[in-house]
Amino acid sequence: MVKNNSAEDIYEWYLDTIQRCGTYLLKADDETIEYEIFEVFDIGIISFFYIDTLMILFNARLITKDEMDKGLRLRQMMFDLQKNNEWNLKSFRTSPNWKKVLDLVDEINCMHK
Numbered sequence: 001m002v003k004n005n006s007a008e009d010i011y012e013w014y015l016d017t018i019q020r021c022g023t024y025l026l027k028a029d030d031e032t033i034e035y036e037i038f039e040v041f042d043i044g045i046i047s048f049f050y051i052d053t054l055m056i057l058f059n060a061r062l063i064t065k066d067e068m069d070k071g072l073r074l075r076q077m078m079f080d081l082q083k084n085n086e087w088n089l090k091s092f093r094t095s096p097n098w099k100k101v102l103d104l105v106d107e108i109n110c111m112h113k
Contacts, residue, residue, distance in 0.1 A: 007060035010053060014063075015112060017044025021105045030089055037092060042078075049075040067111050070104060077101050 021041045025033055047053065049071045057063045063071070081087050081097060092098050 007056050007062060010048065011057055011060070011062045013044065014048040014053075014057060017041060017048050018105055018108050018112075020044065021102065022109055023099075023102045023106050025102070026093070033089060033092060038087070038089075045075055045078050064111070067108060070108050074101065074104050074108065077104065 017040075020036045025036060028036070051072060054063065054068045054071050058065065058068045077097070078101065081091070081095075081101065084097070085091075086095050086097055
C-alpha cells in the first residue's frame with residue numbers, strides 16, 4: 001500500500017499520525033482519546049513508522065536522521081505498551097510509560113513547526 005504512493009503522500013499521512021497524539025490529549029475526554037489513540041494513531045504507527053516507510057521519507061529528505069530514529073523508538077514504545085497490557089484508557093491516563101510516549105510525540109511534532 002505505502003510503496004505505491006509518493007513520498008509526499010506518505011509524509012502527509014506521517015504528519016497526520018503524529019498530530020493526532022501528544023500531551024494535549026491528556027486533557028481530552030475519553031471518547032476523543034479512544035478514537036485518536038486506539039484507532040487512528042495505532043494504524044498510523046504501524047503503517048507510517050515502519051523502517052521502510054521512514055527510509056522513504058528520509059531518502060526524500062522529508063525527515064532527518066534524528067527524526068527517523070525517534071520515529072523508530074516511538075514505534076517500539078507503542079508495541080511495548082501493547083505487550084505490557086498498557087494499551088488501554090486507564091493506562092493512558094496513569095502510566096509513566098504513556099507520558100514518555102506523549103513527550104516523544106511532542107518532540108517529533110516540534111520538528112515540523
